[in-house]
Structures are given as structure tokens and as C-alpha cells.
Amino acid sequence: xxxxxxxxxxxxxxxxxxxxxxxxxxxxxxxxxxxxPAYSAADNLVRPLYWIANIPLRVQEWxxxxxxxxxxxxxxxxxxxxESLIYHGQLQRMSDLAAENxxxxxxxxxxxxxxxxxLVTEVIGVSANPLSHTxxxxxxxxxxxxxxxxxxxxxxxxxxxxxxHKTHSTALLITDSNHALPVQVLRNGLRSIAExxxxxxxxxxxxxxxxxxxxxxxxxxxxxxxxxxxxxxPVGTVLSIVSRPGDNFLKIxxxxxxxxxxxxxxxxxxxxRDSAEGLVE
Amino acid sequence: xxxxxxxxxxxxxxxxAVALSLMPLSGDWIVWKPNFLLLMVMAWIMRWPDGLGxxxxxxxxxxxxxxxxxxxxxxxxxxxLCAGAIALVSRWAKYLSMLQRMxxxxxxxxxxxxxxxxxxxxxxxxxxxxxxxxxILLSIIVWPFIDRLVARLQPRRS
Numbered sequence: 001x002x003x004x005x006x007x008x009x010x011x012x013x014x015x016x017x018x019x020x021x022x023x024x025x026x027x028x029x030x031x032x033x034x035x036x037p038a039y040s041a042a043d044n045l046v047r048p049l050y051w052i053a054n055i056p057l058r059v060q061e062w063x064x065x066x067x068x069x070x071x072x073x074x075x076x077x078x079x080x081x082x083e084s085l086i087y088h089g090q091l092q093r094m095s096d097l098a099a100e101n102x103x104x105x106x107x108x109x110x111x112x113x114x115x116x117x118x119l120v121t122e123v124i125g126v127s128a129n130p131l132s133h134t135x136x137x138x139x140x141x142x143x144x145x146x147x148x149x150x151x152x153x154x155x156x157x158x159x160x161x162x163x164x165h166k167t168h169s170t171a172l173l174i175t176d177s178n179h180a181l182p183v184q185v186l187r188n189g190l191r192s193i194a195e196x197x198x199x200x201x202x203x204x205x206x207x208x209x210x211x212x213x214x215x216x217x218x219x220x221x222x223x224x225x226x227x228x229x230x231x232x233x234p235v236g237t238v239l240s241i242v243s244r245p246g247d248n249f250l251k252i253x254x255x256x257x258x259x260x261x262x263x264x265x266x267x268x269x270x271x272x273r274d275s276a277e278g279l280v281e
Numbered sequence: 282x283x284x285x286x287x288x289x290x291x292x293x294x295x296x297x298a299v300a301l302s303l304m305p306l307s308g309d310w311i312v313w314k315p316n317f318l319l320l321m322v323m324a325w326i327m328r329w330p331d332g333l334g335x336x337x338x339x340x341x342x343x344x345x346x347x348x349x350x351x352x353x354x355x356x357x358x359x360x361x362l363c364a365g366a367i368a369l370v371s372r373w374a375k376y377l378s379m380l381q382r383m384x385x386x387x388x389x390x391x392x393x394x395x396x397x398x399x400x401x402x403x404x405x406x407x408x409x410x411x412x413x414x415x416x417i418l419l420s421i422i423v424w425p426f427i428d429r430l431v432a433r434l435q436p437r438r439s
Contacts, residue, residue, distance in 0.1 A: 130409060178406070
């Protein structure tokens, strides 16, 4: 009996010590930047584990590529050539419209639109924690990636860079519950904040009054306010609007434009403002 | 020599658990993914209660915090409490049938998930408690495989 009590008491002492240590770690992490260098070093150390975890995905991609019939590749090639031709045609018209837009803006004495350039990057790891929406890309300080840099996929805004290492970087996705970005309705310019809620397929639209002109199906783009994301990039589409009696704001669900949990090849955005601020060498 | 083999076995099973934890899944599945690292730690402590305990669980918890980009200390606390619960029942847990052990694991995972949800609420983040039943179900489904793997890697006593 005494042995059992001694054992339980030793167990309790160990548990108490570890719990206090854990609470201390949480406090230090929340209120000081002391753990940041340690975390950065640890991130580099555990990088090979991400490589190991991605092996099944790479094998699947390789087998999908290798086993695709030649006829399918040829038809895909033909379709892509046609699409490319159509887009080139549209681009010619776009460049004409952009030039005209620039001239009109000059006439109105408004600021000129910034010319953005992009760098293609590949996702090499995603957060295994379903409540923390981050991913790792294969570009780092050697490619002039910087903290706060916007990240896109072919469909829309994906997120922003939050940590940069030598050969890789970590990005916070727009669906993370700690992320919010200023948006506007494309139809009428109504401004709001799109906030992540730890769901890859949904965003919330905050602070929209019940009398605001917003409808299901409205497209949302980044408004450029806040200075982080440039204006005009697709963010999502209004999926549902719920108005509850007594509530000050509408409850609006957004379907993100970007394929947040599927895109593998992404674009890092460099604006001319970044170059002017010396963020890009 | 026996202890060395066990050390290698622990390292290999932890690497397997880490690889399974980090394996990319689509958004619908990732919220139901079992906590493989926690299950592996529980299996090892249940099988070798005299050698592994709270400090081992806390160390793996710290690794989980780094890998899963959680607040440092979060998984340390969760893993340690889990290990404490296992250590309390470890003397008789080895005599339980597989089904009983699965129920015990389900109970501990539920308690841990409730604790995690409370911690997330303290941080002001979504707790994901609505996915809990499916997560527990999948954890119970994978438990026999993890338990058998650990049992096979245990050195046999002469």
C-alpha cells in the first residue's frame, strides 16, 4: 500500500513539474521573443522529416505522371495550346485596357497602378495541425522572399509569408483563424474584413451592417487597405448571408477563390512598392 | 544490448508517427487525422511503464509543438497528462483485452481533447471540438495497428 502511495506521489510530482514547465513555456512564448531563434533553428532541424512525410505524395504524383496514356497527354497538350491562344488574345485586349486605365488615372491625378511581378514556388510541407493553417514553400532569403509577402495560386490570394529561412519559408493562409485581410465587393466597392476560421473552405466577412448592399454570389477582391496585400486580387465569393434580428452585423460566409488545400504550385508576389521600400534586392 | 534495441525501436516508431502526422491530406480529412504521435507515446508507455513515463511524453510533446507549429508547451502539457493517466493504470492495463484497451484509449483521448479545446479557448482560437467524435473513432481504428507494432518491437524476455 505504501509503495502504491509513494509511486502515485512521485508521479504527481513529475506531472506537476512538467505542467509548470509547459505553462512557463507558454508564458515565455506569449510575452517575449526569446523562443523565436530556438524555433527557427528547430524548424531547420526537422525539415528532413517533412521531406520523409511528402514521399507518398511524390510517389503518387510520379506514378500519375508515368501511367498517364500518351493519347491523354496529347489531348491535354492540344487543349492547353488552345487555352493559351485564347488567353493571349484576351491579354492583348487587357494591355490596351490597362494603358487606357493608366491614362485616365493620370487625367484624374490618381496614383498609378503598381506593376507586380511574381516568382513561382512549390509547396513542400503543410501544417499537420488542422487548426493552424500554414504551409512551407521552397523559396527563402536566397530568392529575396520577405516577411509579409503575399502568396497567390492560379485562382486567388492564398496568404502571406510569416517566417523566412535560407532555402524555405512559412506562409500563413487566409483561412487561419489568426488571419484577416481587408476586402471589397467587386460589384460596388463595399469594404469589409475577411477573416479565417480554421476551415479550408470558408472565410467570415466581418462588420457588414444589415443594410449593406451585398448579395450571395458577389465576388470579393483585396482592397489594398492595410498596405500588405495589393488591391484587386480575388479573395472569394459570398456563399450565404444570414441576418439575425438584434444582431449589429450580418453573418456572411465566403467561399475562398484560391484552392487553399489543393494548390501545389504558387506565386510569390513582388510589387514595385516592395522594390521601392528596399525589400527586394 | 536489449535496451539499445528498444531505443532504436522507439526512435523508428516515432519517426513513423511523425511522418504520418505530417503527411499532407485534403482539408476534409486533416481535421479527422488521429494524433499519431500521442497514440505512439501511449502505446510505448502502456507496454513499458517502468522505462518510459511523463518526461518521455513531455519530450515528444515538445517535438510535436515544433512540428505542428503549436504554442510551445501546449503538447508538452497534453502529452504529459496523457502519460500520467496511462502510468496510473499501467499496472493492470497490460492484462486488458484489445477491446478494453481501445476503450481506455478512447476515454483518455476524449479527456485530452476536452483539455486541448479549453486551452484553445483560452488562446481565443477555434477548438475544432465538432470533429472530435470522428477523430476518436479513427484513433480507435488505428490503435490496434500501433499497439501490435509496439508489442512486436518489444524485446522478448528469456
